[in-house]
Amino acid sequence: MSVAENQRQIFLQLVAALQPHWHTDRGLPERLQRLLARDRRFGSRDRRLYRELVYTVLRFRPWIEPLIESDPEEAVRMTAWLAADTRDTRAFRQAWLTGWPDCPPSLADKARHLGLAERDLLPDWMHEECPAAFTENELECLHRRAPLWLRLQTDTPDAVWAEFAGHDWAYEPSSVLSGAVRLPAEAGAAATNSYFSGAFEVQDLGSQLVLAAHDIRPGEHWLDACAGAGGKSLQLARMVGANGHITATDPRIEALAELKTRAHRAGLTNLTATPKFPDANYDGVLIDAPCSGTGTWRRNPHLKWCTTPESLRQQAERQFEILQAHAPAVRPGGRLIYATCSLNRTENEAVISRFLTLHPEFSAVPPIRNFGFTATPAGLTIMPARHDTDGFFTSCLQRA
Structure with missing residues (x-):
């Protein structure tokens, strides 16, 4: 069995194990973590791959779920197409996307290519609770990976910037709030010396605002x-x-x-x-x-x-x-x-x-x-x- 085929099987097994709990378990990430921890074959990169694939299914569930029963292989391809292109997912995506066009960056273009509706990705009851969530910009934002936001706790962050540069992380201070800094989602900021010395805390910009x-x-x-x-x-x-x-x-x-x-x-x-x-x-x-x-x-x-x-x-x-x-x-x-x-x-x-x-x-x-x-x-x-x-x-x- 090829690596790609083995990954496909594991991914579908994880989805099958989690599906009965989608409507009831607010602790689903912890349930997924326990499933991944049980198998000693999984290294940290494997866990990141399967976590991203499962999260992609959850983000785009109304688009992907109908295919899981009717055409599992197509469900795998659609998941790979919609998943974030990271170091951990790249090989999987390349293996399963032969013949597929590049995934467009915008949610609207993704929906057009698949012949599906963006608004189906949010529960119907949300229309009355927050109509603004269904505007194009908000739908787009709600269906992409969140960046990592930090709050500086030092007035002299030069050592922080130097450490980020050493990891080749592109950082961007917020234009609306002094001391808030944006990093890529995959940056391991909480494992840095600057974090352990108290130079910053991980805190979403919205929370800071x-x-x-x-x-x-x-x-x-x-x-x-x-x-x-x-x-x-x-x-x-x-x-x-x-x-x-x-x-x-x-x-x-x-x-x-x-x-x-x-x-x-x-x-x-x-x-x-x-x-x-x-x-x-x-x-x-x-x-x-x-x-x-x-x-x-x-x-x-x-x-x-x-x-x-x-x-x-x-x-x-x-x-x-x-x-x-x-x-x-x-x-x-x-x-x-x-x-x-x-x-x-x-x-x-x-x-x-x-x-x-x-x-x-x-x-x-x-x-x-x-x-x-x-x-x-x-x-x-x-x-x-x-x-x-x-x-x-x-x-x-x-x-x-």
Whole structure:
């Protein structure tokens, strides 16, 4: 059996093992990782190949899935054609694309060549939740690999640039936010000396824009109430400076342990991580709420197929409860910042509207920076295409 034929069989076996879980498992990447880890024949390059092929199926599932049963070999060829051309996929693509034209860069041209529709790649319910996602630019962005974005934690990055150059990585500072840097998706930035010395953190530009949109001042004390592993906590700590302080809370002990490691690596001493919600009044409270993750679909394409209108409603109820629980921690005149990595009205504008109706002591405050987007009275939606980011929503509410 040739190498290409063996890879075809393994790929189809992986797809068959994952298919029953597409509609239910938000942890599908971990399931795939376990499947790959079981076979000791797979080296790191093999794992990257099969991961990219499976992710391609998930991105373009409505186009590819009908062929998996009716014509598996054609499904393999279409997957190879649509997959990113990387060092790990190149040999596979060359083996299976004999006679196929080069894959055009634009999604619209891909659809025309295949005689398929771009809008079929998103769930029907998304039309009502986020019509903007179906514009040509947004569809294009949601169906290509996400780049790697970094947030510098040093004011003298020359050593960082030198290390990137040594790896032959093309880096590009953001044109809209100082300190944000773009790298190719395949760059192994988290394995560099600069990363381990705390010179930068991996953080999507969209995530960085959420806080940069608001008036966060040096010397302030903030509560990050859904801190997780602390990407925004670390950014907040730099924004408030040495005279300010961040209290980061999360019920997951393992997430807080990771946050403490990252804060130590960054040399931050103005951040406290605790599983308990402190009883205090803060200049600001950040609610980076658990959400559906629809803004991260290009990074997590499996979420397209296990998210439903009902799951959105459940998330929105949870988000509203989190807002209610933490609003009293905002001092008079202080601010409550709400954020999600969702593009859905149900989790965003509707949650804010409901909260403001029940809490007249809070009022929406416009962002101080829009980054080219149009804010609504409820907040600011960061769509992916404009700055090549994940999608986010953020709203700032000020207490009287």
